Each structure stands twice: as C-alpha cells, then as structure tokens.
Amino acid sequence: MKLNLLSLIVAFVTTLGCIQAQDKATPIFENGEAQPVKAFSNPSEWITHDLWVETEFNTDGDDKPDRMHVSVTRPKQTETEGLKLPVIYVSSPYFAGVAPDTDGLFHSVEVELGDTPKERVHPEVTRRGKRPVISKSHINTWVPRGYIVVHSSSPGTGLSQGSPSLGGDNESLAPKAVIDWLNGRAKGYTEIDSNEEVKATWSTGKVGMTGTSYNGTIPLAAATTGVEGLEAIIPIAPNTSYYHYYRSNGLVRSPGGYLGEDIDVLYDFIHSGDEAKRPYNNKTMRDEILAANMDRETGDYNEFWASRDYLNDMKPMKAALLMSHGFNDWNVMPEHSYRIYKQAKEQGIPSQIFYHQNGHGGPPPFSMMNKWFTRYLHGIENNVEDNAKAWIVRENDKRDNPTSYEDYPNPEAKPVTLYINTGAPKAGTLSTTKLDNKGTETLQDDASIAGAELATAKESKHRLLYVTPTLTKDLHISGVSDITVSLSSNTPAANLSVWLVSLPWNEDKKAKITDNIITRGWADPQNYKSISKGEALKKGEFYDVTFSLQPDDQIIPEGQQIGLMIFSSDKEFTLHPKPGTALTIDLDKTSLNLPVVGGKDALENAFKQ
Known part of the structure; x- marks a missing residue:
C-alpha cells in the first residue's frame, strides 16, 4: 500500500514538472523565422533597465576608462524562468539629440578651389532623454519574437562618456565593449560612477546589430574588431568611409542635401555628451585632430581619412553580413555598401546585399532580416546562407518584393x-x-x-x-x-x-x-x-x-x-x-x-x- 502511494506521488510530481516545463515560454519558429510569442508580447511585463559598460579607452581627458550608457529591454521570463536569449543591439550618436539648425553651422561653399575655409558657427547640443530608456526602436518588433533589445549611446553622446571621433577607434571599441559585457568579458555598472556591477546573466552571448545611416555604420565598426559573440549584422545605408562621404576622387564634395557639411560639422551636430567634458573634447578632437587633418583646401586622401575607412579594417571581421542600400541614395552613396560587400565575399564571410531604387535608408524586407537573425543568433538551420546573394527591387516594384540574382553586379x-x-x-x-x-x-x-x-x-x-x-x-x-x-x-x-x-x-x-x-x-x-x-x-x-x-x-x-x-x-x-x-x-x-x-x-x- 505504501509502495503504491509512493509511486503515485512520484508520478504526480513528474507529471507536474512536465506541465510546468511545457508552460515555460520559449521562442517559436516557422518557415525559418522567429514568430511572436504571446508570453513575450505584453510590454507591461517587459524588464527595462540601464547601466554603464566600461571600455578599454579614455578619450575625454579624465584618466579613467570611458563608460558607455546602455539600456536593456527583455521579456520577464529572462528573470522569472532563467531564460537566456540572444540580443539585437542598436547603437547611435543621435539618441540624445542633435545640434539645432543654426545659420553658419555648415562651411560656406562660395569659395575658390584651394582657399582656406572661413570659421563657422559651433552650436551646442542640448541633451534630451530620460533614464532608463535610451531608445524604443526595434523593441516592439524583436522582443515578442524571443530577443532581448539593447541600445547604447556612442562615445561623447547622451550619457556615454568619451568624445565623438567620427570613425575613430573608440567608435569601434565602444560597441565591442558592450558585446564583451553581454558575453561576461567586460564590466557593467549600475551608475556612471558606481562600483556596483551588473551582469548579463540572461544573454546567450549571441548578438546581432542593425541600424540606418550612422546607426548602420556602428555595426560594421563593431564587426571590424572581430569581437566574439557578434554573429550577424544588417547595416542599412551605412557610411563605410568618411573620405567617400565627404570627398570624391580628390574633390571636396558634400553629401546630397547637406551642402557644406564636413566631418567637423558632424562632430558638432552629434556632441550631446557631458557639458563639462565638451571643452576638452572640442580642443583635442575637433580643433586639433579633425581641423588639422580633414584638408578642405585640397581634398586629398591622407592617413587621417584612411584611419576612418572601415574597408581598411575588415581583416578580423567574421560576422555574417546582410547589406541594404538605395541606388538613388545621394547622401550616403551606394558605393559605401558595395565596397564592403565585395570585400566580405572575398574574405569568405556569409554575405548578401539588398538594393532598392529609392533614396537614403530603407531596410531589407522584414522576412529577410528575420531569417538572417534567426539563422545566426538562434542557430536555426533555415538555409538562408544558401539563398541568392543579391536582391534588387526592380523599377516600380514594392520594396518587400525584390528580384533575386546570383550576385551583384549581375554576373551577365x-x-x-x-x-x-x-x-x-x-x-x-x-x-x-x-x-x-x-x-x-x-x-x-x-x-x-x-x-x-x-x-x-x-x-x-x-x-x-x-x-x-x-x-x-x-x-x-x-x-x-x-x-x-x-x-x-x-x-x-x-x-x-x-x-x-x-x-x-x-x-x-x-x-x-x-x-x-x-x-x-x-x-x-x-x-x-x-x-x-x-x-x-x-x-x-x-x-x-x-x-x-x-x-x-x-x-x-x-x-x-x-x-x-x-x-x-x-x-x-x-x-x-x-x-x-x-x-x-x-x-x-x-x-x-x-x-x-x-x-x-x-x-x-x-x-x-
């Protein structure tokens, strides 16, 4: 009798454990894509918090490693059920606001070729935004599909320390530090000056990055470091070389729609960081490094520009690459993506390119992005890497209906x-x-x-x-x-x-x-x-x-x-x-x-x- 009762108890406990296991929320996949999961889809249950990740560089003159401001949004199950999920990560210099549209911000173009530019206006950026949210972009899309979404402000912007460098090493090492933290290799802290650590115990360590324009440049910058854990990137209309953005074959050339902009203008435009550090940053970065090397007199290519060309830094890169660009993007021109795609193929990196017929911005169809991240972050074998290498939106077709080709340029x-x-x-x-x-x-x-x-x-x-x-x-x-x-x-x-x-x-x-x-x-x-x-x-x-x-x-x-x-x-x-x-x-x-x-x-x- 006792034996039978014990057997019933064991059976009951086992059955209860199975039911509880079945009730645990996990990502769901259909046709090689992550699907919305009801248990992950209630924003009121999401966990949102922020922190500062310590980097390996100091660029604001205080003799301490710069810390990057990071915010996290994740399903509650990462806290209540010990669920570990991969991360979609977006970094930007724009999250905390930009300079006002001020007369004199841009360089005058009414000058003779070879003349020294006149002094221009240097506006101050008023930082905006409240903790703990840096940005809400991508959250509603990816969190319900079984991802954690992470945002960070780039160096010298928002509540991140350091100085903007417009393609300098710190703008590659900053996202690297965040990815290292997501993998337990770097330290995160509860406050900008705190010693209380925060650990990413809910992260699988697999990270994908995306973003548009400057926000699309940063994924490539991170990938060129070869950081472990960055599995896939989807840069959209990224600036892959500041020389190619502001110069053309030795000629001083503005990006379309921004006549008179140059790299020092963009510095002033994004510098929303700590007001107390701005005078040091302005003196060392803007007035010494940028002004002394950008050379608007000749437009020649030099070591300064070479150090801000990500094509020169691609050797360590291994993250799977899905590029997206518009053929009529006269701001960040279509060569920016093509040159990187071409090199990635030569290095044997899984690569695809999506081009449309419109202007600046424009992501690939969501299904393409979903399959890309599903394959490389969740590890689902959906054979996306065996698909066509090039996807071109034909004239008058909708952007979500591209035509596939063996490669770009067309092999024929x-x-x-x-x-x-x-x-x-x-x-x-x-x-x-x-x-x-x-x-x-x-x-x-x-x-x-x-x-x-x-x-x-x-x-x-x-x-x-x-x-x-x-x-x-x-x-x-x-x-x-x-x-x-x-x-x-x-x-x-x-x-x-x-x-x-x-x-x-x-x-x-x-x-x-x-x-x-x-x-x-x-x-x-x-x-x-x-x-x-x-x-x-x-x-x-x-x-x-x-x-x-x-x-x-x-x-x-x-x-x-x-x-x-x-x-x-x-x-x-x-x-x-x-x-x-x-x-x-x-x-x-x-x-x-x-x-x-x-x-x-x-x-x-x-x-x-």
Whole structure:
C-alpha cells in the first residue's frame, strides 16, 4: 500500500514538472523565422533597465576608462524562468539629440578651389532623454519574437562618456565593449560612477546589430574588431568611409542635401555628451585632430581619412553580413555598401546585399532580416546562407518584393566602351563606334546652374552632353561605370562632374521611368595621378582623369536615350568657385565603360529599329 502511494506521488510530481516545463515560454519558429510569442508580447511585463559598460579607452581627458550608457529591454521570463536569449543591439550618436539648425553651422561653399575655409558657427547640443530608456526602436518588433533589445549611446553622446571621433577607434571599441559585457568579458555598472556591477546573466552571448545611416555604420565598426559573440549584422545605408562621404576622387564634395557639411560639422551636430567634458573634447578632437587633418583646401586622401575607412579594417571581421542600400541614395552613396560587400565575399564571410531604387535608408524586407537573425543568433538551420546573394527591387516594384540574382553586379553584365562625338552646345552622340580626329569641345563653369537644368537644356555652353540612339528595347545595366575624361583647364584648379542620365526627362511620377539620373561621379583633375596628392593644372595641357561612377542596377525602358553629361561645378554637391573656368575635352581620348547585362550585343540590339 505504501509502495503504491509512493509511486503515485512520484508520478504526480513528474507529471507536474512536465506541465510546468511545457508552460515555460520559449521562442517559436516557422518557415525559418522567429514568430511572436504571446508570453513575450505584453510590454507591461517587459524588464527595462540601464547601466554603464566600461571600455578599454579614455578619450575625454579624465584618466579613467570611458563608460558607455546602455539600456536593456527583455521579456520577464529572462528573470522569472532563467531564460537566456540572444540580443539585437542598436547603437547611435543621435539618441540624445542633435545640434539645432543654426545659420553658419555648415562651411560656406562660395569659395575658390584651394582657399582656406572661413570659421563657422559651433552650436551646442542640448541633451534630451530620460533614464532608463535610451531608445524604443526595434523593441516592439524583436522582443515578442524571443530577443532581448539593447541600445547604447556612442562615445561623447547622451550619457556615454568619451568624445565623438567620427570613425575613430573608440567608435569601434565602444560597441565591442558592450558585446564583451553581454558575453561576461567586460564590466557593467549600475551608475556612471558606481562600483556596483551588473551582469548579463540572461544573454546567450549571441548578438546581432542593425541600424540606418550612422546607426548602420556602428555595426560594421563593431564587426571590424572581430569581437566574439557578434554573429550577424544588417547595416542599412551605412557610411563605410568618411573620405567617400565627404570627398570624391580628390574633390571636396558634400553629401546630397547637406551642402557644406564636413566631418567637423558632424562632430558638432552629434556632441550631446557631458557639458563639462565638451571643452576638452572640442580642443583635442575637433580643433586639433579633425581641423588639422580633414584638408578642405585640397581634398586629398591622407592617413587621417584612411584611419576612418572601415574597408581598411575588415581583416578580423567574421560576422555574417546582410547589406541594404538605395541606388538613388545621394547622401550616403551606394558605393559605401558595395565596397564592403565585395570585400566580405572575398574574405569568405556569409554575405548578401539588398538594393532598392529609392533614396537614403530603407531596410531589407522584414522576412529577410528575420531569417538572417534567426539563422545566426538562434542557430536555426533555415538555409538562408544558401539563398541568392543579391536582391534588387526592380523599377516600380514594392520594396518587400525584390528580384533575386546570383550576385551583384549581375554576373551577365560586361563592360561596353562608349565613345563621344561632337555636338556642342547641343547634344553630341554616344555610341560603340570609335571615330578618330574628332577634335575638342569646351564648356564654361557656372555653379549657379543646377545639374537637372543643364541636362534638360536643348543647348548650353556650360555642359557637354552626348546621347545614344533611342532604345527600342529595355536595357539592363548592372555594376560600376568607369569613365576617362581627357581635359585641359584655363585655371590651376577645377571641379569635374559627370552625370549619366536617361532622356527625355520625365516629371511624371507614375511613369515607368521615375528617376532620370542613372548614376553620377565627381573628381578633381589635379588628382589625375593619385587621390593622395594633387598638382596644379597647367594651362593648355591635357590630363586623362579616370574614375568610377556610383554603382547602379537599372532597367532603362525603351523609348529613352542614355546621356553622358560632363560639366564642372555641381550646384548640389561641390564648391562654388566664381564662374568662368573653361574645360576643354579631347573627344578622341574620352570614353565611358558601361556595365551592360548581355554586353555589347545586348546594347547594340537595344538600338535596332
């Protein structure tokens, strides 16, 4: 009798334990994606707290390691049931606010090439935000799906110590320290000056990072450290090189929409950190390091810019990479993602790239992001790494419906050389036929005229325009166009701007062709030998200037013509010297290499009547 009672008790306890185990909340996966879990989905039950993670650097002059402000949002089960979950981590310099729109914040572009910039206004940022929440971004998306969401303010912003460095080492080591803390390798504290530790006992140690623009740069910065635990990143429109952001082939060039911005302007724009530390940071970082090395006089590439190019730091990187960018992003231009994607592939890192046809920002479809993090953070074998390497949103398709390709550029794309023939001040021709002894044509610089106005003018002495025959079939281009412009200048310095456009210009937003700018590029003729060192141009002497335009993947519809426009100052992007510089182009030595899917045969077939 006693034996039977004991057996019943054991059976009851075992059954109860099984029921309780079944009741424990765990992530759920379907079709290779993390699904919302009811037990994780009540925001009132989420645990939110903040802390400071100690780094291995000191950049604000107080002889103590800088501490980064971090906030955490996690399901209650990480506290009540001992559940460990992976982390989605977002870091930013913007969370605590930015500088006001102040007159004089930007550098004046009404200057002669080579002149020293005038002093500009340095606004103060008023920090905003209350503890313990740094940001609410991504929380509602990922916490219900079985992730912990972590935010941090980057050095010298918000309640994080240190100084902004705009791509300096501390902006890579700061997120590394947070990831180290999530893996038990760094110390976190309850307060900025406390010795009471906080441990991430609820973290599996697997971390994924994402973000847009500067917030997309930081995941790449962290990944270049090779930090253990950072398994996957999804940078969206990231700035991967400050030189490529503020310069172009030796030319001082603004990011689109921010004429006159430079790296020191961005420093002032984001510096929301401790007011007491700002004078030291301003003196050492802005006024000594940035001002002394950014060189707006020549635009040359130097060690300062090289140290702020993440392509140079990629060797330790191993985090799986899903890049996202817009082909019409003229702020952080599409080359930023392409150059990193290309190098990651060469290093054998699992990599995919998503491009859309719009402007700045724009994440991949949520399903792509979900599968990427599910595979690398939860370890679910969903075979995402075996999917197509490139995903392109075709013209007029929705962003969540990209077309898959074997790779980017399209493997079937081949460079086709196009030559120019006379036509100024109207339009000359652009074709695959090379004619000799075509002579020269000249344009006169006038920065007051917008590029779109030049492209649409029937004739103009301020640009040279060369157009193909009208397309009778759609034409698919994919990759990077390269151009060689042979020119002489009547002044020692000149801007050189190139647009590749689709004509006629179409203002109808519902039309099949919605953006007439195919791609663009800029260069300093003084840097025809090297972007690291320019030389004054000699009047009457010709120089061959070779450079790449921005990457693109576009289907140009039948009925359009492809136009190559060569001009000097670009009103929206370059400095604005006084009008009058004359650039003379040697037509025999100027050519464009266009990446055409199907090569020369496809291009010539598209012109047949």
